[in-house]
Amino acid sequence: MTPAESLGACPFCGHVPQDLRDALHPTGIRWREDKGIRHYIGPKDPRDGTPCWSLDCLEHEGGCGAEMSGDGRDEVISKWNRRAPALQAAMHSCEATEVIYIGDDFYWKSGTMMSSLYAVDGRRYDWGFVRRDLRNGKAVNLRPATAHELAHYTAIRDEKHPPAAEPGDPT
Numbered sequence: 001m002t003p004a005e006s007l008g009a010c011p012f013c014g015h016v017p018q019d020l021r022d023a024l025h026p027t028g029i030r031w032r033e034d035k036g037i038r039h040y041i042g043p044k045d046p047r048d049g050t051p052c053w054s055l056d057c058l059e060h061e062g063g064c065g066a067e068m069s070g071d072g073r074d075e076v077i078s079k080w081n082r083r084a085p086a087l088q089a090a091m092h093s094c095e096a097t098e099v100i101y102i103g104d105d106f107y108w109k110s111g112t113m114m115s116s117l118y119a120v121d122g123r124r125y126d127w128g129f130v131r132r133d134l135r136n137g138k139a140v141n142l143r144p145a146t147a148h149e150l151a152h153y154t155a156i157r158d159e160k161h162p163p164a165a166e167p168g169d170p171t
């Protein structure tokens with residue numbers, strides 16, 4: 001196994017461990033089973049046990065110092081890899097600006113000059129901002145708004161610019 005092939009990026013910071021001889025090592029704690037229950041024993045305990053392993057995100061390699069341990073070498077690796085995808089998705093959205101497209105109607109029809117793009121944190125975006133980010137080498141994750149988000153912006157629009165009264169309605 002080479003780290004680049006099968007070891008995922010650190011679940012906490014995204015660093016990919018480089019030197020596994022350094023990053024992956026037994027912790028000194030071992031485990032053993034008594035009547036089906038797993039116990040952990042220290043280095044000085046004379047009883048037999050299976051070594052626990054630790055996988056560290058090494059700071060001298062540019063990592064964050066996070067440490068994960070498991071009841072064996074393979075287990076700690078699979079734990080690390082299992083954990084990676086979910087957090088990586090979250091990290092990805094930190095690096096890239098996540099922008100939603102709420103449709104052109106807000107701008108063209110509402111008379112409020114609302115943008116058709118908003119960052120997920122509610123900041124107004126527009127196509128010029130997207131171009132600016134891309135020019136600066138910054139990623140933009142652009143996706144259609146969910147129904148929930150759309151309802152939120154519809155409410156804002158209607159607050160700024162209430163739907164026109166039907167002709168003939170008393171004002």
Ligand SMILES: [Zn+2]
Pocket residue numbers: 010011012013014015057063064065066
């Ligand atoms: Zn890390």
